[in-house]
Amino acid sequence: MRFIATGDWQLGMTAHFLSAEARPRYQRARLDAIRRIGELAAEREAAFVLVCGDVFESNQLDRAIVARTFDVLNDFTVPVVLLPGNHDPLDASSIYDSQAFVARQPAEVTVLRDSTPFEVVPGVEIVGAPWFSKRPLSDLVASATADLAEVAPGSVRIIAGHGAVSSLDPDRESLATIDEANLRHILDSGRAQFIALGDRHATYSVTDRIWYPGSPEVTSRREDDPGNVLLVDIESESHVVSVEKIPVGQWTFTVIEAGVDSDDDVSALEARLAAIPDKDRTAVWLVLTGTLSTAAKARLDEVLDHAGDLFALVSLWERHSDIAVVAADEDFAGLGLSGYLQESLDELADRAAGDDASASTAQDALGLLYRFARSGA
């Protein structure tokens, strides 16, 4: 028996940090990734697709997203099982209870509205632990699995949950943390064969049978392995499990760290950026540190401006960057500065090298001086 485990589709999510041009493309890309999951399921003969929570980014979404989602899901050839997570819990405002959802829900699509075992295909049942509010007061998976009996040979039971397992959750006090020991115990006692979890957007294996498939399309620069789905094979009789990670995402959010202390460094950065493929589907956050001459800084600005035109985003991550600008004599030597301009340059250079708050302003002022003098020369 084979199925696709995925989660955290976060449909409807916007990426405000992207450029205005890239934003709609990115949103479309999130649906395109779902479409590819459908194609992959058909291609690899998966029996169904299990989505472990956070199908939608929020319950407060414009309901148009439901129609667009169904438009994609209608093309699926296998059942799709959706688990409400912390972003789209089954609360009073639940998108799953909306008219848009209920009225047009495709036959192949099932929402796990409680923990009643759901036989998605003959011999395979899914026990879900849906979220009913944004702040559950207990380990939902533990509750959902409390009364499960051992699975008979020939049948397969899969647990679908959402949330952080105890080994991942830095907040040990959180009431909703999923007890990892309990999960292991369920698997070890043969009460389930595989546990798929949502919430973590990067693909992550807790054990060989407990997995976070992650988001099929990247959502944050902090994710270290996003954009995948899991193709899970479970031998019905022996209950042997094998998991294959398959990338489906097409977007990349990346952080580039570089030291820039010379014009050569700037050139190296330029080359590095140039080498990145699919620039229009890539967002880059730059963490740059170093000391540049006014001219080199001016060139860095040009390089970044140019890159900004190509990439979905090129942004200097100010909080982590630190570039000092110094007025190098050679920068201004050929510009014919004399008299009071030279004196002004000297003063600004001094201030730019200072420690006070006006140093960065002085650096900027030097940049301007350099620009004006150069264009006049």
Add this chain to the structure above:
Amino acid sequence: MRLHSIRLRNYRGITDATVDFSDGVTIVEGPNEVGKSSIHEAITHLREDKASSKKASIKDLQPIGVDAGPEVELHLTSGDVEMTYAKRWLRGQSTTLSILRPNPQQLSGDEAHERFSAILAETVDVDLLVALDVAQGESLDQAPMAQINALQSALSESGTEVADHDAFLEKVEAEYAKYFTKSGKRTGEYRSIDDEVAAAEEAHQELLVRSEAMDDLVDRHARATARLESVREQLSEAVEKRDAVEESVAALAALRSALTTAEESAEAVARDLTLANEARERRVTLVDDAAAATAAVTEASGRARALEAEQVEKDEAFSREQAGLAEAQERLGALRDAAKRTARRLARTRAQGEFADLGRRLGEIRIEDERRSTALATIGSIDVTAADVERLISLETDVRIAKSAKTAAAAQIRAHRLGETQVRVGEVALGENGEEEFAVTSELLVAIDGIAEITVRPGASPVELDRALDAATTALERELERLGEDSVDEAREQAQRRSDADAEAAEAASTLKALLGRDRREDLETRFARAEAMVASGDKDAGTEEAEKPETGAGADTERASIAELESALSDAEAAVDASQSAVDEAATRLDTARTARDEVRVDAVRAQTSVQETTAQAQRLTQTLAEAREAHSDDALAAAVAQAGERAQEAATRVVEARAAYEAADPETLEMTVKNLRQLVVSKEAQRESDRQEVDGLTAVIDDRAGEGIYEKLSAAEEALESARARQARLERSARAIEMLRSTVLAHKEEAQRKYVAPFKEQIERLGRLIFGPGLSVEVSEDLEIASRTLGGTTVPFASLSGGTKEQLSLIGRLAVAALVDSKAGAPVILDDAFGFADPERLAALNVVLGNVGESAQVILLTCQPERFASVGGATTVSLG
């Protein structure tokens, strides 16, 4: 540049003149209109206007009546080139340039003109040339020094060059203008971005609140749903409990009902017992009453008989007393009649005495009263009193005195009858031998019977005497008239009569008083009349009495018995009457007593008889009733009924106690409270369930309404807008600060450079100027190398506000300073045409010193019609024109 000489031919009024210039100061003097200004003008024309020029200013140069055109020849050295440059305009036009040094060359026509211009451009600053050339009337203005490169280079040598960074500055200003206005206020996007950020923040905040409100609604919904679930459970639990307790309540009601039935039954039995007891008691009473009634009849009959006997006795006693009273009353009547008669006799006797006394006394009184009345009438009829008489006598005396006075004055007649003949004097008849004197106071007839009648008339007496007599006579007569008397004697007589009457009246009055004593006459009269009447009636009574009692009548003598006797008799009679009266009273009292006793007995007897009747009837009735009652229920039957009812009551009471015990054992009070509480609990839980259900429904409706509107997308868009605006704000802020810093730094340094740059020029001006204005002078030189203000003695005045003379002096000092600063080769001569016209002698002297000083390093040409003004310029060459 050095001017060596100039020659003018046929130039305006000048036919041919040559002026040589020294290297220092040359003073060109000459009277007005000889053409001093022409020298200055000619150099300009020579430089600027081609020989072919036909412009008006050239045409004006042509002298009248001269065939040849105006011609100028200038010998000068510019840079290293020494040359002679000549031009003739209008007629016989020509241009000639003879370069003498370093490479001699001869040029003519336009070539010469072009070459000359080229040499000038190479060797001298034309702007400086123009600036130092001051035409007549131009001396008040400052030259545009900033354009003079020669000055700039001179300043650059000594100070710091102010680099030409205008293009850079323009860029700085253009960049600055993107963010700031000229006055340094924010402008454009930099100004509006704060508002945009604020608006974006507000929009974002609004959506954030809305989104959180939505979350809050969902939370509330969850809580309300949980509450609803909980209250539903509580309700069903409460209903269950209530139903159980309601059953207990029904059982209790049955016990209560049994108790009530027992109590009612007990009450009914008790009523039966009471009725039986009452019946038996009534029977006993009836038997007693019947017996008592029979005894009462016997007693009443006995009493009635006794009272009837007593009544007969009392009736007899009463009759006796009645007869006794009648007898006593008869006796009393007789005694009273006797006493009355005695009293009448006494009264009559007293009246007769009084009648006599009063009659006598009243008679005297009447006499005296009459006497007094008569006297008073007399007095009333006479008015003359003794006082009147006195007065009359006095008046008569006055008349007599007046007469005697008149008489004394009148003629006196002494008549003496001598014979028989009757002689009469006036009214007086003289007796025989009678002699009498007469005063002739009036016509006096002396008649001698038969003989003569002599009328003697008085002569005129003194008027006063007559008047006095008349007055006295009149007074007397008037008094007499008033009193109604004819004469004094008459009056006297009347007065006498009146006096007598007075005495009579007084005497009568006195007598009357004595007679009346204390009585009034009317009372006496009344008493008399009463006594008279009494006497009269007494006579009549006496007659009757005598007729009635002839045997007792003692006749007149008896009748006339003394009052004392009568009074005594009366007293005796009255005593007898009183005694008799007492006897009557006693008899009457006894009679009343007898009557009362008789009446009481009579009433008692009647009552006793009635009582006998009543008791008899009562006894009969009771006896009959008893008989009838016994016929219905015998006395034994009644007693049996009482006993039976008593037993039944005992049984009923026992049943009530049992029922009550059963009821109270069920604890009705606790049960009542419990069921009441449970009923209320159900009601309140139902209400709470309804309230929670409504809240859930309401929240569901609100959430459904809002859920699909896309708050998330809107919030994301707002967040994006906010971040974008903030980023833009940061960018603008950073850029604005950068350009602000660049601009302020550059401008500060430029200003400093400028200050340093103009320093030598400023110093030169001050050096020269102090000769004129004194050691306290300082000037401010602008960026354009203009004198902006002068400071003297601590007071700073802008150039434009200075006086004409000072302006001229400062302007020319500025030019002289330039001339002094600029290298003598690159420099130009200072040409001053009619300058310093505004200077006073003192300043002029100082100017002479300045000019001499400048002349040491620069060429100065002064054109003037007053050479003495520049007489003290050291080292000056004076050239006379014309």
